[in-house]
Amino acid sequence: MFNGLIEIIKTMKINDIVDIAIIAYVMYRLILVIRKTRAEQLFKGIIILLILTKLSEWLQLRTVNYILSNAMTVGVIALLIVFQPELRRALESLGRSEFIKRNFFIINDDVQDIADVIGEICDAVQFLSRSKIGALIVLERNTGLNELIETGISLDSKISSELLINTFIPNTPLHDGAVIIRGDRIMAAGCFLPLTDNQNLSTELGTRHRAAIGVTEISDAVSVIVSEETGTISLAQNGRISRHLDIKTLKEVLLSMFKVKESKGPNWFKWGNKHAE
Template identity: 60%
Template sequence: MSLQLFELFKGFRLMDLLDIAIVAYVSYKAIQLIRGTRAVQLLRGLIVFVVFTKVSEWLGLYTINWLLKNATTVGVIALLVVFQPELRRALEQLGRSRFFASPLFGLGEEDLHRLIDNLAEAAEELSKNKIGALIVLERQTGLNEYIETGVNIGGYVTAELLINIFIPNTPLHDGAVIIRNDKIMAAGCYFPLTENPNLSKELGTRHRAALGVTEQSDAVAIIVSEETGVISVAKEGKLSRYLDVKTLKNMLKEVYQLNEKKPNLLYWRRLNG
């Protein structure tokens, strides 16, 4: 037995291990990418199709096998069309990798803190009054195609302006606000809804639009429910609900890379020396 194992691994190289590791990592990321989307059902159908092709070959069902093999040629093109949203998302994530990363924001730390305070204050006030709102923060992926669906604003972010935009029965309250750096680029914007079939039915259009835009970009969305006043944050196609103002601020600090730095030992000694 040990001799057989030795013969098996005799020609095994370090590059073979690297090759296996890369394939495993890519497969893992692909599964993460399609999990919770309609692509899961499509992938199951594809597996069944391949199994039927092999079974028909083993059983000598030549006509069926010929049809299935010829359908495979057309199927490759069909898969590119069907999986277009997932492929687009994968390429966007590749483009947002650290290798291509650039600074997210052109604002100083003081301006970012002011921005976070205004966003949190607006969300708190909207929540208290149960006024529905969807505020989307642009990051590396440009949202110009969605900005064009709304009304240009171009004003600096203030809690008062955000609250006024979402007041019911006003022209812009139904759509979303898009923020770039510390400016409201547009209001009344519309996004594609998520196609995630596993979402709770209690989630309305705002939540589904927030998940939709965060699935197709690296944007972050703040949602205030009109029915319950619950504050939520959508990021990378995932939803965090029932947030208080403190938690919202902490999440926004992570988004804007303002995590509090702990003083190191040398600094502590100087302070207490």
């Protein structure tokens, strides 16, 4: 067996290595996309079904093999339907890759002083946390959120900590739902976000936190959450949530995400696309 493996390696060409590397990378990315989602369990079920199909063929269980083989044929169409959210996430992830953006598309980004934007957000979050006022702030990045912006009340206002605080004051018209920020502007408030389907989350997380995670599963947006019950600050990105952050850590994480050096004066970066949809 070992000698046979050596012979295979000797006969391999560069294109074979490239072929294997591409397949390995695709499988790796696929695993990352479906990990800890409902698709993970479905994927395990498909593997078991494939094994049973092959086993029934070896054991010459013709009726069982016929049923399983036809189930697999129909299952291809079912997979496209069941895995639609995960497939969408995978394709969006591919479209957001830096290599694609730099080499195939020209993106006209507005240049914003993100350090000031993050400062205003953190000032508002600090006040809201101390006052135990629930809040959900979504920072749009490369994936357009126009369909979610349209579910709320359009503001298109210059961002300020005072405006963010007033938006989330209880018993006001806009305090429910999410605020969506694009660049240095608050695009809308009271927006409805999709809830995550992740069943492995803590039962302590309510609708606000699940919505914050949900929007980061379908886009590259970043969500900042303030708990109404405890004042706890959380941050969600790529379908994952980090909880119990202090305001200093939140600011450092946001600056790091957008590659801004706080100690070097004005910090300019390309962020907040004008999405024409």
